[in-house]
């Protein structure tokens with residue numbers, strides 16, 4: 001697949017997905033959202049991919065937000081349409097992917113950029129990364145699920161402060177607040193993502209997806225996460241991966257879930 005705004009490269013079972021608009025600090029325009037949707041959907045259906053590492057091109061930004069120049073002239077209808085389209089096409093697709101996405105935050109993650117990282121499953125950041133939801137400084141509010149996911153990750157009080165002040169927090173604060181899992185040097189960011197990916201890839205792809213669906217169920221309105229967990233747990237027993245996992249344990253060898 002040929003893309004204009006993103007780069008994709010598969011190495012082993014890992015897909016590297018890089019937003020590639022460094023001159024605009026990787027700001028998310030409609031075309032980028034659409035390409036990310038295509039790449040993620042293809043990756044979801046590709047059994048040879050087990051983990052996705054999502055990052056931004058250059059050394060300055062992961063994503064500096066939605067493309068302000070693109071939405072500056074929007075009216076109410078356009079705003080609603082873009083928010084709905086963005087949420088269903090990208091942010092919900094990303095959150096509900098059947099394999100983990102590690103957001104490697106290499107600099108600014110602002111507005112839609114932080115929303116993209118928050119819809120990912122694991123977040124790590126460089127020491128110089130800055131994160132924030134500055135939308136209210138532009139007269140809008142976070143429109144890609146940011147008001148919901150930020151509060152889920154850092155709690156309501158901190159989310160209220162971040163959103164209403166439109167301020168940026170440092171990577172260290174983000175780690176303390178639970179917004180990112182690890183902070184590291186710029187050089188070590190991708191190697192660290194790869195180390196996490198390596199650990200994930202040792203485990204059953206089916207069980208990983210089932211566990212992710214169960215965790216996500218807790219955040220889905222009208223769904224009982226405990227019931228989803230029971231269902232998903234039960235279904236695992238009917239898989240060849242369960243047989244491989246338990247047999248390997250009894251034979252005192254490492255399970256082999258991937259060829």
Ligand code: DAK
Pocket residue numbers: 023024025027064065066067068069071074078079080081082083084086108110111112113133134135138140141142143144
């Ligand atoms: N959009 C478009 N261009 C951007 C951009 C953005 N978000 N962020 C940076 N750029 C561009 C700059 O315009 C500049 O382009 P040129 O002037 O060189 O052509 C280039 O990237 C380099 O940026 P700076 O020269 O500003 O770089 P600095 O190091 O001085 O500053 C900065 C870095 C990240 C502090 C600064 O660029 C900045 O404040 N950027 C804007 C951050 C921001 O406010 N982001 C938007 C958050 S609001 C919606 C749904 C969701 C959203 C909106 C609508 N709908 C459904 C309608 C979400 C909105 C947001 O994300």
